[in-house]
Amino acid sequence: MNKQIKALVAGGLAFITLILFYACQKESSANSSIPAGKTKLSVFLTDGPYDFQQVLVDIQRIEVKVDTCRRNGDDDHDGPGCDDDHDSLSSHCEIWDTLDIRPGVYDLLTLRNGVDTLLANGFLINGKIERIKVVLGTNNSVMVDSVVHPLHLIDNRNYVYINIHHDHLDSLSSNNFQLFLDFDLAHSIKLINGDYWLKPVLKPFGRHSSGEIEGKVRPVHSFGLIKAFNSTDTAFAFPEDEGEFKIRGLREGTYSLFIDGINGYRDTTINNIMVRRNHETELGTIQLSH
DSSP: OHHHHHHHHHTOOOOOOOOSOOHHHHHHHTTSOOOTTEEEEEEEEEOOOSSOSEEEEEEEEEEEEEETTSOTTSOOOOOTTOSSSOOOOOSTTEEEEEOEEOOEEEEGGGSOTTOEEEEEEEEEESSEEEEEEEEEOSOOEEEETTEEEEEEEGGGOOEEEEEOOGGGOEEEETTEEEEEEEEOHHHHEEEETTEEEEOOOEEEEOGGGOEEEEEEEESTTOEEEEEEEOSSOEEEEOOOTTSEEEEEEEOSEEEEEEEEEOTTOOOEEEEEEEEOTTOEEEEEEEEOOO
16 A cells, blocks of 8 residues: 555545446436426546545535526637636526535445446536536545545635536437546545645546546456556546456547556556547456566
């Protein structure tokens, strides 16, 4: 674990996920009736791939800003007020609404390698979905080497804004959208002077506009953290006990995959992996060597 803690101090981590329904329930929700003048939005949290034993995050509320003068297919713009520190309503067209959520503490590491859960959903007034605001409580913690540490909120800031673009939204049917949020632990949790601090960083993505890398690492107990990266994108996974892993929400492009070898096995890097939109890139079995 010392190796991972050093990586954390340098800025490393990556996280993502939560609990409620599975794929069959997502499909059935796509066919539910939508009231006139409303848009349905379902928000899923996914992947918590870091070598902590537990990461508990207290999520209390999900708010959505909608521009009623525009539509979700319109061009995106991140203008004044579209940042984490200075959110504002720039016109009479923009309103905030709240989604239905089960507030409470979620163990993010229970969902990784392609597993996701429904975090919040509900009906919004028709318009362009511009921003998501995630509001946290104070009951946050992380377990390292079997010791539970509180996760302090940096500057006591208990919320984070996420700008939403039209390609982040998967259209299931007319006025029925879903959105995935990747909770990036690499930039969300920091170890400072012996204390763990939380400043959430979440990456939105849609499955139709992003790609995935999946495979299996062998032998068992030869692998640590896995990182997919290129010049513009980085994502992480921590394989299951049998070595299976999946990295989601990748922009289309060419990636390298780094596998951290442990227990005497060598680090391994695979280059020139092509990732395409709405496509799973299958690497098969990756055999590590001493």
